[in-house]
Amino acid sequence: MLGFAQLFASRLVKAAAILIAIVVMNFFLVHAAPGDPAMVMAGEAGAADEKFVAQLREQFGLDRPLIEQLATYVGKVMQGDLGFSYRQQRPVRDILAERLPATLVLTLTAFVLALAAGVALGTLAAVAVGTWADSAITVIALLAYATPIYWIGLMLSLLFSIQLGWLPAFGYETIGAGYTGLAHVADVAAHLILPVITLALFYMAGYARLTRASMLEVRGLDFVKTAKAKGLTKSRIVTRHVLRNAILPVITVAGIQAGQLVGGSILIETVFAWPGIGRLAFEAVLQRDYQVLLGIFLVTSVMVILFNILTDILYGLVDPRIQVSQ
Amino acid sequence: MTRRLTGIPARIHRAAAAGLLAASLAIPGTAALVAAPAMAQETPVRGGVLNSIVQPEPPTLMLGLNQQGPTQTVAGKIYQGLLTYDRKLNPLPSLAESWTVSPDGLTYTFKLYQNVKWHDGKPFSAADVVFSTSKFLMEVHPRARAVFSRCESIKALDDHTVEFKLKEPFPAFIQAFEVSSAPIVPAHIYEGGDYRTNPANTTPIGTGPFKLKEWVKGSYIQLVRNEDYYKKDLPYLDGITFRVIPDAASRSLALESGQVQQTQYSDLEPFEVPRLKTLPNVTLTTQGYEFVAPMAWLEINHRVKPLDDKRFRKAIAYAIDRKFIRDKIWFGLGRVPTGPINSVVKFYDPKVTTYEPSPEKAKALLDEMGLKPDAKGVRATVKLMPMPYGETWTRLGEYLKQALGKVGVAVVLESTDAAGWAQRVANWDYEITTNFLYQYGDPALGVARTYISSNIRKGVLFTNTMGYSNPKVDELFDQASRENDPAKRQEQYSEVQRILSDELPVVWLLEMEFPTFLDKRVRNANTSAIGVNDTYESVWLAK
Numbered sequence A: 001m002l003g004f005a006q007l008f009a010s011r012l013v014k015a016a017a018i019l020i021a022i023v024v025m026n027f028f029l030v031h032a033a034p035g036d037p038a039m040v041m042a043g044e045a046g047a048a049d050e051k052f053v054a055q056l057r058e059q060f061g062l063d064r065p066l067i068e069q070l071a072t073y074v075g076k077v078m079q080g081d082l083g084f085s086y087r088q089q090r091p092v093r094d095i096l097a098e099r100l101p102a103t104l105v106l107t108l109t110a111f112v113l114a115l116a117a118g119v120a121l122g123t124l125a126a127v128a129v130g131t132w133a134d135s136a137i138t139v140i141a142l143l144a145y146a147t148p149i150y151w152i153g154l155m156l157s158l159l160f161s162i163q164l165g166w167l168p169a170f171g172y173e174t175i176g177a178g179y180t181g182l183a184h185v186a187d188v189a190a191h192l193i194l195p196v197i198t199l200a201l202f203y204m205a206g207y208a209r210l211t212r213a214s215m216l217e218v219r220g221l222d223f224v225k226t227a228k229a230k231g232l233t234k235s236r237i238v239t240r241h242v243l244r245n246a247i248l249p250v251i252t253v254a255g256i257q258a259g260q261l262v263g264g265s266i267l268i269e270t271v272f273a274w275p276g277i278g279r280l281a282f283e284a285v286l287q288r289d290y291q292v293l294l295g296i297f298l299v300t301s302v303m304v305i306l307f308n309i310l311t312d313i314l315y316g317l318v319d320p321r322i323q324v325s326q
Numbered sequence B: 001m002t003r004r005l006t007g008i009p010a011r012i013h014r015a016a017a018a019g020l021l022a023a024s025l026a027i028p029g030t031a032a033l034v035a036a037p038a039m040a041q042e043t044p045v046r047g048g049v050l051n052s053i054v055q056p057e058p059p060t061l062m063l064g065l066n067q068q069g070p071t072q073t074v075a076g077k078i079y080q081g082l083l084t085y086d087r088k089l090n091p092l093p094s095l096a097e098s099w100t101v102s103p104d105g106l107t108y109t110f111k112l113y114q115n116v117k118w119h120d121g122k123p124f125s126a127a128d129v130v131f132s133t134s135k136f137l138m139e140v141h142p143r144a145r146a147v148f149s150r151c152e153s154i155k156a157l158d159d160h161t162v163e164f165k166l167k168e169p170f171p172a173f174i175q176a177f178e179v180s181s182a183p184i185v186p187a188h189i190y191e192g193g194d195y196r197t198n199p200a201n202t203t204p205i206g207t208g209p210f211k212l213k214e215w216v217k218g219s220y221i222q223l224v225r226n227e228d229y230y231k232k233d234l235p236y237l238d239g240i241t242f243r244v245i246p247d248a249a250s251r252s253l254a255l256e257s258g259q260v261q262q263t264q265y266s267d268l269e270p271f272e273v274p275r276l277k278t279l280p281n282v283t284l285t286t287q288g289y290e291f292v293a294p295m296a297w298l299e300i301n302h303r304v305k306p307l308d309d310k311r312f313r314k315a316i317a318y319a320i321d322r323k324f325i326r327d328k329i330w331f332g333l334g335r336v337p338t339g340p341i342n343s344v345v346k347f348y349d350p351k352v353t354t355y356e357p358s359p360e361k362a363k364a365l366l367d368e369m370g371l372k373p374d375a376k377g378v379r380a381t382v383k384l385m386p387m388p389y390g391e392t393w394t395r396l397g398e399y400l401k402q403a404l405g406k407v408g409v410a411v412v413l414e415s416t417d418a419a420g421w422a423q424r425v426a427n428w429d430y431e432i433t434t435n436f437l438y439q440y441g442d443p444a445l446g447v448a449r450t451y452i453s454s455n456i457r458k459g460v461l462f463t464n465t466m467g468y469s470n471p472k473v474d475e476l477f478d479q480a481s482r483e484n485d486p487a488k489r490q491e492q493y494s495e496v497q498r499i500l501s502d503e504l505p506v507v508w509l510l511e512m513e514f515p516t517f518l519d520k521r522v523r524n525a526n527t528s529a530i531g532v533n534d535t536y537e538s539v540w541l542a543k
Helices: A002-032 A037-045 A050-060 A066-078 A092-127 A132-146 A149-163 A181-219 A222-229 A234-271 A277-287 A290-318 B008-026 B036-041 B069-075 B126-140 B142-148 B171-175 B248-256 B270-276 B310-319 B322-329 B359-368 B391-406 B418-426 B471-482 B486-503
Strands: B049-054 B083-085 B091-093 B096-101 B107-112 B151-158 B161-166 B210-216 B220-225 B239-244 B282-285 B295-300 B380-385 B409-413 B432-437 B506-511 B516-519
Touching (some): A037 A277, A037 B418, A092 A234, A132 A181, A149 A234, A149 B248, A181 A234, A222 A234, A234 A290, A277 B418, B049 B069, B091 B096, B295 B310, B310 B359, B310 B391, B322 B391, B391 B409, B391 B432, B418 B432, B471 B486
Antiparallel strands (some): B096 B107, B220 B239, B282 B516
């Protein structure tokens, strides 16, 4: 157990250093894009004069030298203050706190569903290789992987919301319904179904294909033959010997993708009007809302780093032979 | 309207209604009659919530600080101006019950409604109007600043009377009191402090028929009835909910499924309109945008050769088919313009040089300039940066590339996002771009700014970014803005329209119309020149 704690601590220290580098790099990247929030707001308002633009710049702090802006920002981040969005007139931390849960609910549900269904389908296809079931799974996975995600979303809402009327087409909850407790959970869950399926389908397809390929590879290895020779049951061979070894590349890919889920959710959040952080990021880019954008980058960076650490730990649990080096 | 489409019966119903609508469209003018007679006889009922769309989500609902389109639509129900306007742009009462203009055109006196209260319960008075127009808006609102800086004094004569004295006549003044041009804000909340960082900005307090109940960022804005509204028994609606739906296709699905009962401005892409207007549950109108009267054009940087030559600009005008743009790119939404003033705005004059599509004339003009085609048939190359405001503008850019290519003007398309576009246009870092501006009911308010040389200001958007300069045009716009006699004003504006249509500082493409879809149960909506931005105090929902 000590090993884990040590590993975790050392990884956290490294992570902190990486984060600072990320903050600084992001800051320059974001400011390298042409246009500034003052100009965007002037454009949206449909009218401008020098005074208006100058006032906005002063308010956003854009009239200061870039280095000074960076120093102010990094200083604030160190103290846990993610800055202030002048556009939304609220602290960035509040904005993120409000939007992050929606994204996490959406992406984590989709992620778990995709992983479970993908590994199950992939295993099924590998066990039944060459049969109609294998072909069907392969074709479905290919289709789900190749079809644009927003199109699937639109088609699903066309079918289940417009034609059948079973599920809400968009939004996070029924507006003004005032549900509490279980009724609220059920309401959110109903809104969650379509976006989760849409997002999960794409990742599920990947995991299914990966699991299938990996299992077929492992299946031919010597230790599986040994297990067979020992007379183990087929299900035990599949779960204990084949799948356990075949799952490692899936964990690797899933670990990387878990960090990227926020990015993948931008389209879903747009199509289903899901009030999450992916869409917030997209809007912040268009509006050059620097502070919000930097805040989102920071949060997603933290997520990527956390998932990486988690993946490493998971490796060790699944296959104790893998030594985690420090 | 509950769930409408359940299988086959609904589809048959829809097809039948579409047929009916198509038949009625065959006789011009009868389409509106299908729903109209029933409305006139009905008595309004109280209750019900109107669901609409807000897109993009506004940064704030404090209308004084932000006049973005969606802010206006939502906050137009919370805040009020002194006036609103009918479809012919004549003033109607809003916060002001009546008004007088002195014969010399220098003194405007407004009588305000009694018993008006702010949403926090404090009484509204003339002092709020004086504070808003002489201090608040002068500080934060570029359009209002330009108008109210023409005042010599703004005074409260008593609690319910406000007097504006102008330094010199400015007849467009009466058009400047609409809710987004001059929203009245509460002095007791804003006086003294920093307006932009006032904590009250997140909980807007106006005088309007609806109050903000809840704003869940990224999801919806919920407005509820103001029980203390000064007009007895109004508003009829219990509330209005604006849903944030970022995807255009999802927005049309929302209308189709009856989840929203109204869409406005650019909620829907024009290519969705032909399909949606056959739906049985909605009506389409393009009215209600007379006050903004958007005009789209090719903005041409006169600092770049050969764009500085009016023959080149005329060649562009002859090379493009603006009816095609209206019919095939905007799907029939809009009118082909003749000159700088939108035909629904006062002092419009159609008797000007016009440009029917004629590639021959275009080529002749280019020949005359000495621009001969090279081996590839290219006479000149220009860069075009389409406005990044949705797919329709991209399609327009592609059409322009084709049309100009046919007369030997090669077009290089440049793409940007909104922020980059704004910066490049404001800093004159472009050759040709597409753009549209609002005209605000009077040429002095929304037209002159594009063409007068005193408004060539680097770094500021929506100014004379072309760098066009003609002393005669400057003089005519200046005189007309100060002329009290409407007949003389008309002469001056007619002359300026003749000059501009000949010199083509920009190439006008389209008098834009936006589609407003309303569910057939929605009554009394969208009745004025500010359409969906109006208070909706007398809108009601039929059962």
